[in-house]
Amino acid sequence: MSFTLRQLHYFVAVAEHGSVSHAAHALAISQSSVTAAIKDLEGDLGVKLFERHSRGLNITIRGHQFLRHATDILAAVSGARRAFDTQDDAITGQLQLGVTSLMAGYVMSDILSKYRRANPDVVVSAIEDSGEYLQHLLVGGELDVAVMVTSNLRDKTALQMEILDVSPYRLWLPLGHHLADQDSISLADVTAEPLIMLNVDEMEEEAVNLLSALGTRPRVAFRTRSVEAVRSLVATGAGVALLPDLVYRPWSLEGDRIESRDVSGALPVVQVGVVWRRGSPLSAAARDFIAISQANQPIGAR
Structure with a gap:
């Protein structure tokens, strides 16, 4: 069957x-x-x-x-x-698109592939940069839309957003780590461990602020801008990591297992969204990108 x-x-x-x-x-x-x-x-x-x-x-x-x-x-x-729904109203023109590095790897590919299939006559130009710089380009009218972490959107009066996903932070552990067998893991437990920090899209800033609130300086074992490096380092026992579930995968590139556990306490969440300039007239190409992004939300986020 x-x-x-x-x-x-x-x-x-x-x-x-x-x-x-x-x-x-x-x-x-x-x-x-x-x-x-x-x-x-x-x-x-x-x-x-x-x-x-x-x-x-x-x-x-x-x-x-x-x-x-x-x-x-x-x-x-x-x-x-969707092709049959829109074949009589094909969208043309250009789409100036921005994306942060983390979103480029974990959110954008699916959205963009669907958008290209639905709008083959639209020329898409994409730029990858920091969220702060993308906001600057949006306000200046140099980008139509951007996909980024919106948890700390700085200029909410000038920008409008649609949340696509909300991802909680969880603890990544190597297979067999002693914390994986505990019924409950606290932030105090985490501060006693060497930490692998992901220095992308404000991930490190959130983790450091969270642990520093306990009055303990985090023991940072390694800083990297590569999620794959975090996976490999955690899987081989170099440390643990606090990261949003959005980027979790249970295996490193070498095939080593990575465990993921909840941590008790008020952990932050990461909001992922599509952002555009408030009050600006959107092109048909931009409107359809926003619509496809909304349709691409995870089942539980709708």
Whole structure:
């Protein structure tokens, strides 16, 4: 039996939410329906997509590989439907687009691929830079829209935004780390560990402010602008990391496992959004980019 689009939809939801119950709640269906769909999908593919544990599910390396195919298939189907809706009103012109480095790797690719399929006659010019500089370009009218972390948007009077995702901070640990077996992890536990800091899109600033509030200077073992470097360093035991769930993947490039755990206390969240100049007339190309970005929100964020 071939797998169905419904099974792919349920699989992506479980992968995003980390548990059948949370996925079922977001989809507004029964847990048994989700469980049956995942079981049938695993049977059809002949691979184990998830590892079951007391806290929920962890996606396997095969599951992680299949997730990209599943999201591509669902995006292609959505694009095919959209093509018939817009074929008589093809959008032309240019789109000046800005993106921060973290969003370029974890948010922009899917949005941009869908946008290009829907609007093949639009010429897209994209620039990657810091959020502060992109805001400057938006206010100056040099960009139509930008995708960035909006948690600390500085000029809210001049800019308008639509939140696409809200991602909580979690603790990344190497396999077998002693904190992974604790029922509850506190911020005080984290301050006792060497930290791997990601110095991109204000990630380090948020983590340092959070831990400094405890009156303890964080023990920074390594600073990097590469998420892959963070994964490799955490997976090999060089330290732990506090990062938003948005960028979490359970495997390093070398194939080493990375655990992710909640931390008790008031941890910040990262808001990801699409931003444009307030009061500025938007081109059809820009309006459709915003619409596609909104449609690309994770299931639980809508």
